[in-house]
Amino acid sequence: MINDSRLEYIFIRTCIVFLHYLTPASIIYTVFLIASYIFGIPRPHTPLAINVIAVAESLFYLVVFLPYSAYLQRAAVHPPVPSRAERKALFEKCYKFIPDPDTYLDRWFLGAPQEEIKHDNVKEFIQWAFFNRGGEAGDDEEELHEYVAAYETLVGRKFEPGRGKAESLRLTLDPIDMLHRSLAWYMCVGFVDLLTYINLLRAGFHFHRTSLSRFFTLFPFRPQAVLTTKRSPAKYTTYWHRPHTSTTHLPVLFIHGIGIGLYPYVPFLSDINSAKDLPAGDGSGGQIGIIALEIHPVSFRLTHAPLSPAVLCAEIASILNQHGYSQVVLATHSYGSVIATHLLAHAETAPMIADMVLIDPVTILLHLPDVAYNFTRRQPQSASQHQLWYFASMDMGVAHSLARHFFWSENVLWKEALEGRDVTVSLAGRDLIVNTEAVGRYLAEGSEDADDERDVEIMPDVSEEGGLLLHEGWKHRPWRGKGIDILWFDDLDHAQVFDTPATRRPVLEAIRAYSANSGNSSGTATVVDES
Template sequence: MIGTSKKEYWFIRVCIVGLHHIAPLCIAYCVLLVCIYGFKATTYRFPLLVETGAILEALFYFAVYVPHNRYIQRETAHPPAPAREERKQLFALCNDNITNCEGYLRKWFLGAEIEEIKRENVKEFLLWAFFNRGGLPGDDDDELEEYVSATEKLLGRPIQEGRGSAKPLRLTLDGVDMLHRSLIWYFCVGFVDLLTFIKLRYHGFHFHRTSFSRFFSIWPLRPYSYLTSQHSPAKHTTYWHRAHTSKTKLPVVFLHGIGIGLYPYTNFLSELNSSQGLETSNPNDQVGIIAIEIMPVSFRITHAALSREALCAEITSIVRKHFGDQKFVLSSHSYGTVISTHLLAYPPLAEQIGPVVLIDPVSIMLHLPDVAYNFTRRQPVHANEFQLYYFASMDSGVAHTLARHFFWNENILWKKDLIFHKTTVSLGGQDLIVNTEAVGQYLSEPISGFESRYAASASSSRTLIDIDKSTEIDSGLRNRGNDTPAESDDEQGEEEWKNRPWRGDGIDVLWFSGLDHAQVFDKPATRRRLINCIRAYCEDTD
């Protein structure tokens, strides 16, 4: 992620204007040629390469973009709504973690005045959020009234009857907003993909491809990937792998975020794989790494995002192929933390997951409007916001994934889901997507009694004693234990958690005050803090 300086602002604006207007200019040029020269337009006036490119860009727009845009606007098939008791528990968890109800409502209603958010508007939002549908309340009206009444208590005043002009953000019901990408852009993506292939191969990773029959299922094409003889056991999911030979350490599974694939993480992965990281001089004591590729959020034209169950099943087959039933460290960044949330609740693989490292997590406190609003609805002002808006939010694959396959109540991650795992969460103080202050504050507090009871009722294989023990560990992290001097009142203020040393038990927070989303991967010093955590977890086989 770039910064917010004026130079970066003008740089990103020029890049966006240039890339976005390639197709319109090419179409206008082709139309002008036909209008002026008729059939003689087939004889070129500019160099052949230029006119060929213009024709290809025009054809790509009408033959690919236009039908693709229509295709991804189709309505999604929402998962079944949770049972009533599950909805009530989820609603209570959300309400228990809202500090500014008016700001919460206004942001979910796209900045509308609070007077325009009336009872029927709130019900419309709640139907999407907790019932996975739109339409009229119908038989669910009594339950909705309970939720509206609870919201009124949180708000501190009654919500007016009727319907106002406010429109809620309902991600999977609203239209899919996307912008055209030129052929030149996809050639750039293909070139970066080639650089990723070369760099990871140089650092000892092996690419595992899907079958030849799926060669044309992704654009830009990846011909160099078929130079490998390694096959993925999954139908859709490709990945990079480094063999695990250690008998005393845990291997690592890494899930990337929205972006141009694994390229922004190549330094991170190679340093994990270096003599200063997890590698030793003994070839029989090497730590294995699997880096999963999530193509629908990697600026490609490819298959739609897989369902939660399908993707978990494919990742499970990959992990079992290389690591068997051995425990592993699960590390993920941004959108990858959503997939981590699914894996933590996926019985065939959940028991194998050991320590967890979540970097710039979008899944924690997902009931707050910040992630959905900042990624999909915010009008960009600064350079980093324009970069996020054009290159990520408006990409067709990303937009389709978020608008048609991102069901927040499946993707949200609570502390109760982490209490059986040693966990490190990395947060940037300048994150333009995640409300990191709210996330850090939530993680730094002991698990609430309600959430502890919810965890106990949701887990049949764990005991309440285990939960209480984990709660004590989390509380011990908050108070820094009995082996350190008592802290002053100032040190125990709400900012104390930002400077808390990493301990490696319970839930740890790494706070990078000056970093934006994904910038932790940019510099060796900040990457090293993450690598040190993962290295310590790999050494810990308890």
């Protein structure tokens, strides 16, 4: 993620204008070309390359984008409606962790005036959030009224009867907002993909492709995939693998976030075994194995829809089994925490996950509106917000993945799901997507030494109102390697922890420590995989 300087703002807006208006300009020029041939209109001489690009961009918009975007607008297939007991338990759990009730409603209702958020508006939102549907209340009227009354208690006021003009954010029911991507943009994605391929090969990784019969199901096409002889045991999931030769450490499974694939993570993945200020490999000459999955639906590609949790977990299990990995240290970034949630809940994969490192996770306290609002509805202002909005939020594949296959109640990750494992969570103080303050407080609450004076200090407030100021020492607590640890980077934004060796180092140290501790205690680090 870029920073928010004036120069970076000008740069990102210029890139967006060029990429966004290339297609309209191409269509206008192509219409002029056709008209000039039909009606004999004189035209200036232009290079053949410009004519080819204009026609190709126009055809791509008309033949690919328009029909495909209409196809993607199909209604989501929601998960089954939970039982009443399950709904109540989920509601109570969410209700307990709403740090700012007014902001909670303001974001979920897209900044609508309070007087326009009436009883039926709140009921409609609750139907989507906890019943996985819209429409009439039917037999659920009594239960819905109970939940609306609870929200009234939360915000300290009664909602007026009837329906106001407010519209709530109902991600999987609302129309999908997406913007066209030019053919030139996809060529850039393909070029970056080739660079990633070369860099990972140089770092000792091997690419595992799916069947060649699926070559045309991913665009931009990957000619380099034809060159590899290694096959993924999964039907849809490709991955990169660095062989595991350590006898004292566990291998690592890495799952990336929304973006251009594995390209931004190449230095991070390379440093797991080759950081200059850390011992090489496992310290005794052995190499820590790494599997880095490729999640194409959120990687700026045109491809299949996101896999269901059951199918994806089964594919990941088959990949781990292929290499003889009965247990791994799981490291994820951003959207990768969604998949982590499913791996922990799936009976086959849960025992395979030892300790975990969650970097910029988006699934903790997912019932809060920040992630959904910031990623899909916020009007961009700064350079980083424009970068997120245009290149990620408005991408066809990403928008479809979130609006039709992202069901928050399935993806939310609660603290109790982490019990029994050592977990490090890396949070950025300037994160433009996640409410990291709320997430950090939630994770730190009830942890060992949470009430110690080193962790919570009361100091005089210098404000005019006087009183006391609460300093949250959980941000600066030394890493312990047990229970839930928090790495707090006060001056970083989302994904910036990967940008420099200094910021990567604490995360790498956590991964390597978990790999060593789990490998020594579990007896599963004896795998030697040369494939």
